[in-house]
Amino acid sequence: MDFKHRRGNYLIIFEKVIELPILILGALASIILVKNFDAQAVMPLVFILFSPISRLISYLFTFYTLEEEHLVVESGVFTKQRVEIPFSTITTVDLSQNILFQLFKVYKIKVDNASQTNDTANKSNIVLTLKIDQAIQFKEVLTKGKNTQELREQEAETDAIKAMxxxxxxxxxxxxxxxxxxxxxxxxxxxxxxxxxxxxxxxxxxxxxxxxxxxxxxxxxxxxxxxxxxxxxxxYNFKVWATDDTVKIKYGLLNKKSFSLQKSKINGIIFKQSLLMRLCGFYTAEVIVIGYGDADKEGETERAIIFPIATLERLKKIVVRLLPEYSVEYTLCHPDRGAVRYFFANPGFISALITAAISVMVSTAVGQPLIAAAAAVLLILSVIDVLLRFKNSGISVGNKNVVLSAGGFSRWMAFIKTGSIESVTSKGSMFKRERGYVSISLGYVAPARAARLTSYNLPADQFEQLQSVLKY
Known part of the structure; x- marks a missing residue:
């Protein structure tokens, strides 16, 4: 693909569709008021134009080049910057379309690579728009290095798992x-x-x-x-499927998304439940990979959802089909009953307890029992949350994966590759350790939101078992 020193499509300037009607109305209002000699009317238009103008400047002074093994990004107005990104380090190449892009048949392309592991680097600067055919070729060069026809045959999607x-x-x-x-x-x-x-x-x-x-x-x-x-x-039209080394995801109606996730760059899977989902036995599953889970430079947050909602058994089957290297058969080790006292020693419950005590005194003084009733409800909810945290806390240590579980009204379970874990931490007071309980944290390569996971007040011997299977 001949792609040297190019900006891409100018429509990246209008990436935020919601700005267009606001911009038009603001421009019309300013024109009318300026005709009446109200110079201050221009100020709202300046604020409205700030975002698209900043994107216009970025567009005019950012160039992309595809070399044999590198993506080169050159940017900057007064201070020039050149970044060379080897194809081998690229973790994800995403294609998406808002309504405007669909009308003009262009894709927005967002590229993330393994170096984006901190808050600053996680804000991807590699964003451009291309016509559909060019975007597909651009993505295929970055992710595979094969010709377009071969990849289109591989991506027939006939075996995709679909949401109904x-x-x-x-x-x-x-x-x-x-x-x-x-x-x-x-x-x-x-x-x-x-x-x-x-x-x-x-x-x-x-x-x-x-x-x-x-x-x-x-x-x-x-x-x-x-x-x-x-x-x-x-x-809408959610589908996910896997090739030999890639997991591919497509979904969306007004804003279409197309993700390609390199399996080798996926460091974990998280199953999540809201309270209602837990009552009904459903989970949402997402993979942990650099480039997802933190806000990008436009303030948007992407999460690599591999299935939006399913029962635990169905999710296990989906994971085995897409990522067979993950073991989803596990037995969690939970805190025993002696650890429940330590779950109550948290700021949320203590604050609710103090609030309830103060509310009772105020309620008695002013003769308003509803104040005490509201505080009592808050305290009861806090107690339920603590008991759920006690019940949800757990760990399972295996040679391939470590499973960590935690949460209160909302619960999560993380399946982390043992080889991806970079640090483990046990934390607990002297009294807690004497009774055999510690909180265990895992550190691994992931977006800042999920780079450190903690489960609380677990049996101390689980930390020793975890240390025995890790190979740094």
């Missing part, structure tokens, strides 16, 4: 909806505040209470609808 419509519904219903719910309440709150005093003179308190309850129920229903909509739009 019912999976999207389950995910939308079981995902946490607090963000949507609180957003709706925040918008509806001022309106309820205006309406309530007017209703107070007309209806009884019971009716007002009923209206408030109906508003809360309606808010929750709307939050469920928003969650369902987001689930369908995000994971």
């Amino acid at each position: 419509p019912q999976d999207f519904v389950k995910l939308g219903l079981l995902q946490s909806k607090w963000v949507y719910f609180l957003s709706i309440i925040a918008v509806a709150g001022p309106f309820l505040g205006i309406i309530a005093p007017k209703l107070e003179n007309i209806f009884q308190d019971m009716l007002i209470g009923g209206l408030i309850a109906a508003a809360i129920i309606l808010g929750y229903v709307l939050s469920v609808a928003l969650s369902l909509g987001k689930s369908v739009l995000t994971y």
